[in-house]
Amino acid sequence: MRGQDCFGRIARRPAWVLAIFTFVLFVGPAAIAQMVPALSGPDEAMEEIPAAPIPKWIVDDIRRMRAYPDQPPVIPHSIEGYQLSVNANRCLSCHKREFTQGSGAPMISVTHYMTREGQMLADVSPRRYFCTACHVPQADVRPLVDNKFKDMSELGFKPAGSE
Numbered sequence: 663m664r665g666q667d668c669f670g671r672i673a674r675r676p677a678w679v680l681a682i683f684t685f686v687l688f689v690g691p692a693a694i695a696q697m698v699p700a701l702s703g704p705d706e707a708m709e710e711i712p713a714a715p716i717p718k719w720i721v722d723d724i725r726r727m728r729a730y731p732d733q734p735p736v737i738p739h740s741i742e743g744y745q746l747s748v749n750a751n752r753c754l755s756c757h758k759r760e761f762t763q764g765s766g767a768p769m770i771s772v773t774h775y776m777t778r779e780g781q782m783l784a785d786v787s788p789r790r791y792f793c794t795a796c797h798v799p800q801a802d803v804r805p806l807v808d809n810k811f812k813d814m815s816e817l818g819f820k821p822a823g824s825e
């Protein structure tokens with residue numbers, strides 16, 4: 663059988679080839695994993711670790727500033743139990759153009775109606791159908807790493823209309 667031939671060939675190689683093979687496959691990744699500290703801090707060995715409390719969602723309905731113009735805005739309301747499947751899209755029942763007058767929700771922007779060739783469709787484009795691939799709610803948690811992000815308006819250019 664071809665598979666056996668293949669293993670036979672590896673087995674006949676000198677030992678150092680097998681040693682390198684084993685290192686790359688098992689020891690290397692394990693060593694790298696050891697070097698990266700766990701973001702949540704070290705766990706006690708052989709102890710039972712209490713589960714961290716489930717964080718609270720931020721559901722204050724205040725639309726958050728975007729960190730840059732193209733950012734998909736984060737969701738400022740609860741989406742608990744909203745169905746989002748091939749057959750039903752709860753998000754669109756408020757955010758679609760036809761429903762925004764009744765719901766008071768901001769309309770999905772014009773880009774959501776475009777195909778990737780830039781052609782406008784009558785309905786939301788399939789590539790924008792699964793909203794939560796890009797838009798996410800926020801939870802009230804401590805960041806695991808410091809955020810050194812700088813807004814581009816702080817990077818030293820003269821903003822339009824500032825004189």
Ligand code: HEC
Binds near residue numbers: 726
């Ligand atoms: C019952 C109506 C309703 C449904 C359903 C709904 N939304 Fe909203 N959404 C709103 C309203 C109203 C706002 C404006 C802010 C607020 O009042 O929370 C909003 C705000 C947003 C925003 C912020 C827009 C911005 O410019 O900051 C996003 C993103 C969003 N919703 C995404 C979603 C997604 C994704 C879903 C489905 C998982 C969804 N919404 C379902 C009514 C709805």
Ligand code: HEC
Binds near residue numbers: 732735771772791792
């Ligand atoms: C592929 C990523 C992606 C998907 C999927 C997506 N969006 Fe967006 N959305 C964005 C981006 C990026 C922006 C901001 C730039 C823009 O308007 O295109 C945005 C903007 C918005 C806004 C703000 C519009 C405005 O004019 O202020 C709303 C509301 C919104 N999306 C709702 C939705 C809903 C509801 C769905 C699901 C039907 C959805 N989005 C699917 C990426 C996405």
